[in-house]
Amino acid sequence: MSWKMAASATLHCLTGCAIGEVLGMVIGTALGWSNVPTIILAVALAFFFGYLLTLLGVRRAGVSWGQALKVALAADTVSILVMEIVDNGVMVVIPGAMDSGLASGLFWGALAFSFLVAFVITTPVNKWLIGKGKGHAVVHAYHH
Template sequence: MRHETHETHTHQHAGHSTASWSMAAKATLHCLTGCAIGEVLGMIIGTALGWGTAPTMVLAIALAFFFGYSLTLFAVLRAGVALGAAIGVALAADTLSITVMEIVDNGVLLVVPGAMEAHLSDALFWGALAFAFAVAFLVTTPVNKWLIGRGKGHAVVHRYH
């Protein structure tokens, strides 16, 4: 990859770095992937077991953080970083991004009428979940751009690629 490719690098200017929207979108998509795996699994488990809204959301959020961190952790471990350091990198890279994503997507699910009561076989269940993820992506991308521009968030992972 050539250095002139502005869309895939963070550049330093007067002590601050600038991040491209493309880089922020990729970081957000990475975050969304882990969150979506956990959210969907948690919603499926909670819905299949007939749990109420609160326990289903707690499980979905816990699994979203678990899978979100796991994707980064595995990538950093593959780069040869020791487990303790890799955990630190994953926490630094993903905590704010996952938190924003979870607040937004769960907030959206709570305001979509009937979404939390819908069953796995209902189009409303999957449609509301997809809509919530789309809104969360749109809200979280600028957060990741801001973080990367300050050398935080997914910027700490880039040195291990």
């Protein structure tokens, strides 16, 4: 199992997570929510969009909705969980990032940096999972 395959799986996961994270952070920040509800919303949306991207890809391979959902859950849960812990942790520890507002370079810079750190930390996790026939290895059976 190659690092390239692990990086590709992590990038796929990061795409769904980033869509949900950005949407959650934007909504929570725009509504003036505190950090905890904003992070909860961002994490929930990250899981939703992370699973959705895999679900749609597997469905395109002709798999039923029920089986596609099982595949998405098996493929993405650990990867999304690690990514969410890391990127939200980074956002929280950067002074002022969560409170800086949507028009702030600090907010967007911190968010981009948090995604980079999450990618770097999650890639070896995905490499290990794929090597064990788990994680995104489950999805590869449905690729054409």
